[in-house]
Amino acid sequence: MNRLTFLGTGTSQGVPLIGCRCPVCTSQDPKDKRLRTSALIQTPEVTVLIDAGPDFRYQMLRAEVQRIDAILLTHYHRDHIAGLDEVRSFNYFQQRAIPVYANKETIQAVHAFLPYAFGKHRYPGAPLFDLHQVRKRPFHIGDLTIRPIEVLHYDPKAMLNGEMKVNAYRMGDFTYITDAKVIAPASIDKIRGTKTLVVNALRHEPHPTHFSISEALQLIDEIKPERAYIVHTGHALGYAQTQGELPPNVQMAYDGLTIEF
Numbered sequence: 001m002n003r004l005t006f007l008g009t010g011t012s013q014g015v016p017l018i019g020c021r022c023p024v025c026t027s028q029d030p031k032d033k034r035l036r037t038s039a040l041i042q043t044p045e046v047t048v049l050i051d052a053g054p055d056f057r058y059q060m061l062r063a064e065v066q067r068i069d070a071i072l073l074t075h076y077h078r079d080h081i082a083g084l085d086e087v088r089s090f091n092y093f094q095q096r097a098i099p100v101y102a103n104k105e106t107i108q109a110v111h112a113f114l115p116y117a118f119g120k121h122r123y124p125g126a127p128l129f130d131l132h133q134v135r136k137r138p139f140h141i142g143d144l145t146i147r148p149i150e151v152l153h154y155d156p157k158a159m160l161n162g163e164m165k166v167n168a169y170r171m172g173d174f175t176y177i178t179d180a181k182v183i184a185p186a187s188i189d190k191i192r193g194t195k196t197l198v199v200n201a202l203r204h205e206p207h208p209t210h211f212s213i214s215e216a217l218q219l220i221d222e223i224k225p226e227r228a229y230i231v232h233t234g235h236a237l238g239y240a241q242t243q244g245e246l247p248p249n250v251q252m253a254y255d256g257l258t259i260e261f
Ligand SMILES: [Zn+2]
Pocket: 011, 012, 077, 079, 080, 179, 232
């Protein structure tokens, strides 16, 4: 059995938002306290992290993570990569570079974000990464076979900003999708057969770069997983109320929730 722990389930600003006094940001429900979206996967052989955002350090401490065999990055927004420098602790205790898997654009962004970690002017004591560019093919980390699935952060026809590719990752009948707005039919086909689905939704109202709840439910309806978990949620979605409105096989994920797949 593999285990997934939701280390963070909030949108890019987290919940509560700095300075906000709305009912969700001031809620006493611990399930309304969301760090930036990230997940920890533990198999009999390996520990793999999906994304390393600005809450990385606290997430590692809170979940008592003692080693990491690899980090899978979904895309290069700061809420998914800002914590990468903190792998220094794992470099030290594991005496090795930490393998990082990402698409081409994200690898370029990691170089630009942490210039002191690469090249001939590498700063002594900088984090050590073993960067692997993910293409279309599946790859292996220990006993995990990981299939990358390309999704888009926004509709290039609507935004005219080119496109931003995001990697979703499938492992057996489990698929993890965050920061999706558009999923092409070829990628939908790669998600079919998923029994446990993690998918992002920001709020009820449509948003140009993230699924709304109804768009996430549309995907869930098409894929028909046994269970689905909503992540990357904003402060418009309170846990208790939103959970009450969701179909029985769909759950609002919350920080610290652990599932098996
Ligand atoms: Zn994000």
